[in-house]
Amino acid sequence: MRMGALLSEMQESEEALVASPNGRNQRETSKSSDPISMFDEIFCLTEEDRMKVCILFWVWWHERNKANAGDQMKSLDDIIASINYHVFECRNHKKQSSTQKQDSIICWSPPPSGILKINTDGAFHESSLSGGWGFTVRNDSGVLMAAGAGNLEHVSNALHTEALAMLYAISTTTQMGCNRVIFETDSVVLKQAISSEEYDLSTLGAVFQEIKFQLNVAFDDVNVSVCPRSCNVAAHSLAADGVRLGDGEYETWLGYFPEFVVNSVAGDSPSLNL
Missing domain, CATH: 3.30.420.10 (Ribonuclease H-like superfamily/Ribonuclease H)
Structure with missing residues (x-):
């Protein structure tokens, strides 16, 4: 499964917010898949794609809870932007954590002369x-x-x-x-x-x-x-x-x-x- 396929489905329809690893929506996959099978397929993904799916589920769960509390849900475009933001931040955090394990803690450094x-x-x-x-x-x-x-x-x-x-x-x-x-x-x-x-x-x-x-x-x-x-x-x-x-x-x-x-x-x- 690729995040791009999931997001394309989300843009087409709110029903596609729950997408299967094969790009089909929940209604189509429920006949042949159960939750355990779905998670088995998720665990078979690359680490990068597992991260994207987890972020997708978290954002979706968060927005659903807000809607249940009576708050207005974000638009699909805003949800997609939120997912992209968290994906980039997770990548950056992972890269920084890896660097900090290899090097001592980095502090602020001065700019070149005259800047x-x-x-x-x-x-x-x-x-x-x-x-x-x-x-x-x-x-x-x-x-x-x-x-x-x-x-x-x-x-x-x-x-x-x-x-x-x-x-x-x-x-x-x-x-x-x-x-x-x-x-x-x-x-x-x-x-x-x-x-x-x-x-x-x-x-x-x-x-x-x-x-x-x-x-x-x-x-x-x-x-x-x-x-x-x-x-x-x-x-x-x-x-x-x-x-x-x-x-x-x-x-x-x-x-x-x-x-x-x-x-x-x-x-x-x-x-x-x-």
């Missing part, structure tokens, strides 16, 4: 559809130049918060007059969304297109890269702080930084001076 590095991160609370954003701006000596944290209302998922965090960081660095920058995020999906047109027609397509536009017009030299979460500790801490702010509130710091911001950055790059 600023901006780390961004988002935090998401599904129960309230709210979250937070955070970012840090550091130079090639590791000196903290700017930082920010803010509260987000009415966000749809974790990827939404990650994208808005980058937009807020772009706005601040543009006001600072920065033109040679590296943006770092720990979201593989965000990196893919702003490096291609693949997600332009998705629910968050307008946000991704705005990020691409701003990156193109605001900087002379810009690069976006993905880093392990261990390299993004300070931005993550600031995003969590943003969640605790009042609705829609935000804070940015230039030159002078509260103690908790200094401590977050010090823990992110312990060998560097602020």
Whole structure:
């Protein structure tokens, strides 16, 4: 069974959300298959396809529980986007876990000479559809130049918060007059969304297109890269702080930084001076 076949069936009909390993829907397979046989076939799949099927079942179960509680279910397009997001995040987490087993824990590293590095991160609370954003701006000596944290209302998922965090960081660095920058995020999906047109027609397509536009017009030299979460500790801490702010509130710091911001950055790059 391939995930592509399952998703194609999902797009054609809600009934096809339950798909068999041979691409037929539940109604067709129930005559010749039982649950045990279905799971036997799943266990025979490759590890990659087993992961995709498990994510499909989890998202489907999650949406069914929301519907049973009286909440509005996501559209099929949003369900498919959610599945793709979790697949990419699982791949990234697995790759990072494998790397960390082989190497010592990786910390934040400074950018090349004359370039600023901006780390961004988002935090998401599904129960309230709210979250937070955070970012840090550091130079090639590791000196903290700017930082920010803010509260987000009415966000749809974790990827939404990650994208808005980058937009807020772009706005601040543009006001600072920065033109040679590296943006770092720990979201593989965000990196893919702003490096291609693949997600332009998705629910968050307008946000991704705005990020691409701003990156193109605001900087002379810009690069976006993905880093392990261990390299993004300070931005993550600031995003969590943003969640605790009042609705829609935000804070940015230039030159002078509260103690908790200094401590977050010090823990992110312990060998560097602020």
